[in-house]
Amino acid sequence: EPEVTQTPSHQVTQMGQEVILRCVPISNHLYFYWYRQILGQKVEFLVSFYNNEISEKSEIFDDQFSVERPDGSNFTLKIRSTKLEDSAMYFCASSVLGELFFGEGSRLTVL
């Protein structure tokens, strides 16, 4: 069964450092998303991406965040200068027309 894959599974970084989280969406999917989940809290939408541009973003997705689809398979989330409050599980998801399929997540710990 096709699945969304994410790397790394866990990243520990110092505050102020740049982080790139990577995702390989399901191959025939056209829409890509990043969500995050702070420990013990609900899943929150960050950004959606279609046709090589951002289609929607939340207020969480400020200038510190960026997304890119550098090639035909990868979809990345960059956090330029991490803060303590960026510590969370980051989920990539993809869809073609209907349901979202989520990856297993990348846990980011900012020290």
Next chain:
Amino acid sequence: QQQVKQSPQSLIVQKGGISIINCAYENTAFDYFPWYQQFPGKGPALLIAIRPDVSEKKEGRFTISFNKSAKQFSLHIMDSQPGDSATYFCAAGLSGSARQLTFGSGTQLTVLP
């Protein structure tokens, strides 16, 4: 207006019992209501979803009931099993090209053997 309120926060059910989780939404434009199941350390996995043109949808032991006028929907898990122990999230979204979902706060379900 984008909020989705979910209850209860946690639920303990005996094996074979019925688990019921409720959600309420505010935005009347929402027209897609999925439920996700999440095991520890894993991503949310789609369980079942409903659109507002039907009042109920059943898939195996899982049923969504939808009340459009009350802006509420619920998940019923019949014959609950220990393997159903997980966190369940309701969500709501808009049809269209970008499926931005607003999630509820989650319900931690424990099914006792």
